[in-house]
Amino acid sequence: MYKARVLENGELTSSIYSLVLSAEDSLLANFLPGQFVKIKVSSGYDPLLPRPFTVHAIYDSAFEILYQVVGRGTKAMSRLKPGDEVEFFGPLGKPFPRIEGSYLVSAGGVGVAGFGYLCQGLKPEFSLPAKLLYGARTSAQLVKLDFFSTLLPVEVATDDGSLGLKGTVADLLLAELNKQSYQAILACGPKPMLKALAELGRTYGVKIFLVLETLLACGTGYCLGCAVPSRRGGYFKLCVDGPTFDAEEIDLEFLR
Amino acid sequence: MYKARVLENGELTSSIYSLVLSAEDSLLANFLPGQFVKIKVSSGYDPLLPRPFTVHAIYDSAFEILYQVVGRGTKAMSRLKPGDEVEFFGPLGKPFPRIEGSYLVSAGGVGVAGFGYLCQGLKPEFSLPAKLLYGARTSAQLVKLDFFSTLLPVEVATDDGSLGLKGTVADLLLAELNKQSYQAILACGPKPMLKALAELGRTYGVKIFLVLETLLACGTGYCLGCAVPSRRGGYFKLCVDGPTFDAEEIDLEFLR
Amino acid sequence: MNFYVKIGDFELRSPLLLASGTWGLGEKEISGLEYISALITKGVSKDPMPGNPPPRLAEAPCGLINSIGLENPGVETFLKEYLPRIKKLGPKVIVNLHGESIEDFCYLAERFENADVSGIELNISCPNVRKGGIHFSESAKDVFELVNEVRKRFSKLLIVKLSPRSNVFDIAFACEEAGADALTVANTYPALAVVSLKPFKVLLGGLSGPAIKPLTLRLVYELSQKVKLPIIASGGVMTGRDVVEYLACGATAVQVGTALLIDPLGIKKIYKEFEELYQELEWGS
Amino acid sequence: MNFYVKIGDFELRSPLLLASGTWGLGEKEISGLEYISALITKGVSKDPMPGNPPPRLAEAPCGLINSIGLENPGVETFLKEYLPRIKKLGPKVIVNLHGESIEDFCYLAERFENADVSGIELNISCPNVRKGGIHFSESAKDVFELVNEVRKRFSKLLIVKLSPRSNVFDIAFACEEAGADALTVANTYPALAVVSLKPFKVLLGGLSGPAIKPLTLRLVYELSQKVKLPIIASGGVMTGRDVVEYLACGATAVQVGTALLIDPLGIKKIYKEFEELYQELEWGS
Numbered sequence A, B: 001m002y003k004a005r006v007l008e009n010g011e012l013t014s015s016i017y018s019l020v021l022s023a024e025d026s027l028l029a030n031f032l033p034g035q036f037v038k039i040k041v042s043s044g045y046d047p048l049l050p051r052p053f054t055v056h057a058i059y060d061s062a063f064e065i066l067y068q069v070v071g072r073g074t075k076a077m078s079r080l081k082p083g084d085e086v087e088f089f090g091p092l093g094k095p096f097p098r099i100e101g102s103y104l105v106s107a108g109g110v111g112v113a114g115f116g117y118l119c120q121g122l123k124p125e126f127s128l129p130a131k132l133l134y135g136a137r138t139s140a141q142l143v144k145l146d147f148f149s150t151l152l153p154v155e156v157a158t159d160d161g162s163l164g165l166k167g168t169v170a171d172l173l174l175a176e177l178n179k180q181s182y183q184a185i186l187a188c189g190p191k192p193m194l195k196a197l198a199e200l201g202r203t204y205g206v207k208i209f210l211v212l213e214t215l216l217a218c219g220t221g222y223c224l225g226c227a228v229p230s231r232r233g234g235y236f237k238l239c240v241d242g243p244t245f246d247a248e249e250i251d252l253e254f255l256r
Numbered sequence C, D: 001m002n003f004y005v006k007i008g009d010f011e012l013r014s015p016l017l018l019a020s021g022t023w024g025l026g027e028k029e030i031s032g033l034e035y036i037s038a039l040i041t042k043g044v045s046k047d048p049m050p051g052n053p054p055p056r057l058a059e060a061p062c063g064l065i066n067s068i069g070l071e072n073p074g075v076e077t078f079l080k081e082y083l084p085r086i087k088k089l090g091p092k093v094i095v096n097l098h099g100e101s102i103e104d105f106c107y108l109a110e111r112f113e114n115a116d117v118s119g120i121e122l123n124i125s126c127p128n129v130r131k132g133g134i135h136f137s138e139s140a141k142d143v144f145e146l147v148n149e150v151r152k153r154f155s156k157l158l159i160v161k162l163s164p165r166s167n168v169f170d171i172a173f174a175c176e177e178a179g180a181d182a183l184t185v186a187n188t189y190p191a192l193a194v195v196s197l198k199p200f201k202v203l204l205g206g207l208s209g210p211a212i213k214p215l216t217l218r219l220v221y222e223l224s225q226k227v228k229l230p231i232i233a234s235g236g237v238m239t240g241r242d243v244v245e246y247l248a249c250g251a252t253a254v255q256v257g258t259a260l261l262i263d264p265l266g267i268k269k270i271y272k273e274f275e276e277l278y279q280e281l282e283w284g285s
């Protein structure tokens, strides 16, 4: 693992946090949009496994992740303070596919985390998406809206209608696909959202890439623990073949 | 366990720290000099066992412990910051014996921790010791010297002679016993020091009480894990029969 | 809460029992006893036992290794001085028995047949004694004979506490056949800690605590599918969720051990967590 | 450092080997290989195996539960596509073998007799397959026959990897008798994790990591006093101190598994810690 210092750590909204870690620029130069890091969350052996998080943004000698507090590991992370030392490893996983032509990114909840770096446009080989479709339960849960709004057009939806469309990201996408055609969609969020988007993609004949999650042990391709069933039989390894997959290649049963 | 807030936590000298924890006065009213608390040192299950520390001093709605960083648990404690929540339980163990007549307290290194509360004189039923004999490797390791000096006469010894007598606590005690007679000695420190003092005590026919340590699991008398061999066969339980023992009652082999 | 199960005539309104050896013998106050169904005593033997010399403990990753060596005052002193005090604590009492031979166990069972206890738990699984204990678990035949003989002499609740390192299935079948009322699954796992490297010194003892939960959970799951006897789970219960997991895996009740050593106020916490989850899962309805 | 041991003709200048299934099959870079004596491959079977459906993993207190189900490309693809790549990594290669029958194992041993590998490790202890694996360990007689037959066909380093839940002593004697060169003690411990309560869903798998260290340390300690075969320890090695403890308890070498999953830079760290302690203890002199 590499050592890093906590530069910032704080709540953006109830249960979603931002963590900024120091890292050498020579290491950061290897990070590509869509990749993730794993972070050690305890000083002892419990919890044992480092937790994976996609890189949200890259700064000078630092990178940021957004994380939702869901269990013991993220709870422990939420207690980190500036100056604390943490261990991490990365970059891991495949970057986002490089898409030629106009494409959308769509995020549900903390799923937006992975798109920041892409939208920052720091890597010329990754073209900017045309728009971000972004949904959450309620407006307060739409974190980093200002950040994204300065980078690209953003359309939002909330379950309670407190901001943007009253509805889901799938509703946003449906409206969008009815207006215009896109080369591809990149989607990250909860499983039901991904499933809905994958189905929409199929109906409209537009390529859709899903950012998937599963429990990881190694994140480095060593353990074969992160099996994602392939549509053609057999398994992908989420941590090295993904986390982003062409929806056509995976068995969508996985999203149940 | 009870919840407490960290009010202060910091290094006094290399590897010896002071931790001040909030606690309700109604609870603190039960604390007696010589008793200890156990403190949970991890948020997960590793390390599993709370660590025992004698109460060093009592303040309004707060108490202080002094701890030496020797392993994983104390290392984790050293990272606590004001405002953090910790869990503890106590008071545990027997208080110091109530000694009538003039007596000495003698401490080696962080062994001084337990005598602060006694010397504060907050509990009238515990008479003040006549003197503190206090030794350490070097002057920098003599923590809380100012605190003790305002409460009672202090004689110090250092291995390197950087302050007070060049020598050990046993040397201090020897000089003291040659000068004057005492009802009893209360001693806390590393095993070789306790052994030396116990032998001196026997030679001079003065009662000596030793504050002992061993690994504890429960600290509450439940597990029988903290066996201290009795001179008369069988075992004491350090956590409920001690931690302070009459040197005559225990098998001094334990100090090897 | 409407939790209610029976093991023979033995009624439980809480799934929690206190495990042998982890709450003393009633000398010290225990908080939260209103939330448990029974107290299982530290192992009691025919004659007093001094226990093992120190060190008796070592810490392990997410676990505790102990080698107490069954320190206890012996059955007569227990009956005279300890039992009355333990009875006053409130909950029903089950006596954990240690014997070196079938005769020892029979003798003890007879002594408790008319004593004011609800049942006995035969400890054939202590890893920390030279004779008896875990050595019984080496042969299903011996266990059958042991339980069979004890059964003849003891009419109340008869539990056998298995060792996880034995051939649990054969031993469990033997207990069932011989007329036991329930099984405790399981005792600690034989373990080793290096106490010091120079000079080289080890502690041989039994591992308890969270580390063993996934292992004992597996044993309970497998055993409950193979034997009809009710299973009382023991191993690493720290939270209400752990209790629920054991019940879901086939246990009838669970014992709390190491958790109480760590947090003397832990019983109430575990019970409350259990209650909440039990209701959330609508198990009671 | 002057660490040097031999198992048969097999020389080790570091006590570290990489455990089966915890470094892939050489697809991904592994840092610190200069500090290890050999790579033990993921289990290789006669025919390709797809592995188990997800979930394959669960976290446990101080441990990891896995049920990979021996996903592997089968011996022919392994020999053609994987072995050449693994050989290029540098260290000697030991192939971990999985068979459902004695015939399977014999077939595999023959295939590797003339392949460019230093030895084989017979996995008679995988808890995650329906046939073969741990089921072999139920009978010392079967194990004797298996090892005996394989020995006739394989002249290089022959290691048998034991299950901790078997009767290890009898199995170990059987291996010794049948001509094995060394034992790996031990594989993962059969364990269970409750993946979800509603609907109730469990993962049956093998427990690895720090949680099992005190248990495997005990097995190594006891076995090394009873069998003459060199013992390669495997279970929860996370630090240099763990390596030293295993050697002090009778192991000839140790395998690093879960530790590498957690920290891909861990080999160097463990080796350096070991080296320092080894010198401090003056074991080399």
Ligand SMILES: Cc1cc2nc3c(=O)[nH]c(=O)nc-3n(C[C@H](O)[C@H](O)[C@H](O)COP(=O)(O)OP(=O)(O)OC[C@H]3O[C@@H](n4cnc5c(N)ncnc54)[C@H](O)[C@@H]3O)c2cc1C
Pocket: A036, A047, A051, A052, A053, A054, A055, A065, A066, A067, A068, A069, A070, A071, A072, A073, A074, A075, A093, A110, A113, A114, A212, A213, A214, A215, A216, A243
């Ligand atoms: C490649 C990858 C990238 C990720 N990026 C992000 C990110 O940028 N921001 C973010 O907030 N989260 C991200 N996650 C999810 C994040 O890793 C988990 O939320 C985190 O590991 C949970 O740790 P915990 O200890 O708090 O929860 P635990 O106590 O381990 O678990 C709490 C609950 O969450 C479930 N859970 C645990 N891990 C996962 C998982 N990986 N997938 C689904 N459910 C899980 C458990 O089953 C349990 O119900 C990512 C996951 C992957 C695989």
Ligand SMILES: Cc1cc2nc3c(=O)[nH]c(=O)nc-3n(C[C@H](O)[C@H](O)[C@H](O)COP(=O)(O)OP(=O)(O)OC[C@H]3O[C@@H](n4cnc5c(N)ncnc54)[C@H](O)[C@@H]3O)c2cc1C
Pocket: B036, B047, B051, B052, B053, B054, B055, B065, B066, B067, B068, B069, B070, B071, B072, B073, B074, B075, B093, B110, B113, B114, B212, B213, B214, B215, B216, B243
């Ligand atoms: C009743 C009592 C009161 C105590 N009061 C104080 C106090 O006021 N201030 C203070 O600094 N320390 C005190 N101690 C000792 C303190 O509890 C230990 O130093 C601490 O538990 C070590 O925790 P760790 O996780 O840092 O070390 P570990 O990683 O657990 O161990 C580090 C090293 O210390 C040894 N060790 C661990 N615990 C003990 C122990 N209890 N006795 C002897 N050796 C041990 C281990 O064998 C190991 O070699 C007291 C102990 C007892 C029993």
Ligand SMILES: Cc1cc2nc3c(=O)[nH]c(=O)nc-3n(C[C@H](O)[C@H](O)[C@H](O)COP(=O)(O)O)c2cc1C
Pocket: B223, B224, B225, C019, C020, C021, C022, C041, C042, C043, C064, C066, C068, C070, C096, C123, C126, C161, C186, C187, C188, C207, C208, C209, C210, C212, C234, C235, C236, C237, C255, C256, C257, C258, C259
């Ligand atoms: C300190 C200690 C002493 C124990 N003494 C006994 C005993 O006397 N008899 C017995 O059958 N089990 C004994 N046990 C085992 C426990 O009753 C329990 O089965 C085991 O610790 C596993 O549960 P746990 O993980 O909840 O502690 C003891 C355990 C500990 C930790």
Ligand SMILES: Cc1cc2nc3c(=O)[nH]c(=O)nc-3n(C[C@H](O)[C@H](O)[C@H](O)COP(=O)(O)O)c2cc1C
Pocket: A223, A224, A225, D019, D020, D021, D022, D041, D042, D043, D064, D066, D068, D070, D096, D123, D126, D161, D186, D187, D188, D207, D208, D209, D210, D212, D234, D235, D236, D237, D255, D256, D257, D258, D259
């Ligand atoms: C993900 C994973 C996969 C494993 N696959 C195999 C295998 O294919 N064959 C085998 O004999 N052991 C396998 N093992 C067991 C390890 O080789 C090792 O013996 C065990 O994990 C204990 O060591 P550890 O605690 O250092 O991980 C696997 C272990 C893990 C964690």
Ligand code: FES
Pocket: A215, A216, A217, A218, A219, A220, A221, A222, A223, A224, A225, A226, A237, A238, A239, A240
């Ligand atoms: S998490 Fe280990 S291979 Fe993906």
Ligand code: FES
Pocket: B215, B216, B217, B218, B219, B220, B221, B222, B223, B224, B225, B226, B237, B238, B239, B240
């Ligand atoms: S530590 Fe448990 S009885 Fe003393």
